[in-house]
Amino acid sequence: MHRNALDLHHYERMMPPGGDQEPRTFDDVQAKVGKRLDDVAKILAGALVTVAGVMTALGLTSDVVFVALNNDSWPIFVAALSAILAIVCSIVALLIHPTRRGNVWETVVLGLGVIFYMTALSVAVVGAAQAASGNGRPTLLNVKLEGPASDRRLSFDVHADGVDRWASVNVYVTVIDAKMVDLPNMPDFYNVSLRPDDKGDIDHRASMSLSAPQNAWGVEIYASTAGGNEDCESRSPHGPTCALVQFS
Structure with missing residues (x-):
């Protein structure tokens, strides 16, 4: 036991x-x-x-x-x-x-x-x-050239999202000839540097009077992230946005 x-x-x-x-x-x-x-x-x-x-x-x-x-x-x-x-x-x-x-x-x-x-x-x-977050590339919207030759008015909107807070978007309006080249000794019609809001968005509306100088074919609107690619034909996701507007 x-x-x-x-x-x-x-x-x-x-x-x-x-x-x-x-x-x-x-x-x-x-x-x-x-x-x-x-x-x-x-x-x-x-x-x-x-x-x-x-x-x-x-x-x-x-x-x-x-x-x-x-x-x-x-x-x-x-x-x-x-x-x-x-x-x-x-x-x-x-x-x-x-x-x-x-x-x-x-x-x-x-x-x-x-x-x-x-x-x-x-x-x-x-x-x-x-x-x-987007890629910070700006977009040109509602581009219009209105009014008679003596009183033309150019207007457009700039939109971008996902822009880094320290970055900016530069917008230029230049006069070009028939060969799509900037006229020499001609200053920019419009030049502005835009900063994003707290959400990284940019919404800007531009409107300006525009008189056509001699030999001018039209204007080019150029919007690009500062320090980005400057070639309008570039396939880069960070390339600029360009628009051509011909004088009537």
Whole structure:
């Protein structure tokens, strides 16, 4: 009787905490490990929703998404692709049978899924910040040249968003000849440097009287971020905006 009591005491010491609830066979152990891996896989299954939530929280609304995609915003494509790959890894992991070898493969697949998941989140932050903040390029709107030759009036609007607070947008109006070249020794008709508001936006309306000097074909309106590309034909996203208006 005493020996049986010692054996029972020894058995209880060898049992892990919560021994009555722990699996007692190798297959049970593998099944429990597989269940925990499946829980990770279910988390990765929501990668696309999580990435979309991060982008929305950073100000990437639906209308901005279409603009960003049209401008070939690569971070959005990379974030979406990485999120999809994370979901694929989670589905594959859930389909693996919880055996010893299966758990090893599931761990490898989930490792890849976590890498894709973290990549998607990281790139989503970059993409949302890039797309939602604009690029600071100014736009010329409502350009009009009205009135008779003796009393012409030029008017236009300048708009820009995503302008850095320390930056500015310079606007010039110059007279050009038929070869689209500035007339020599002719000062600018209009010259202004615009600063953005606290949101990084610029909205400016210009209106001025305009008399045509000799040999003048028209005027060129030039709006550019200070220090940016000055070529009107440049394909750079930070290039200037130009408008040509011919005298009638």
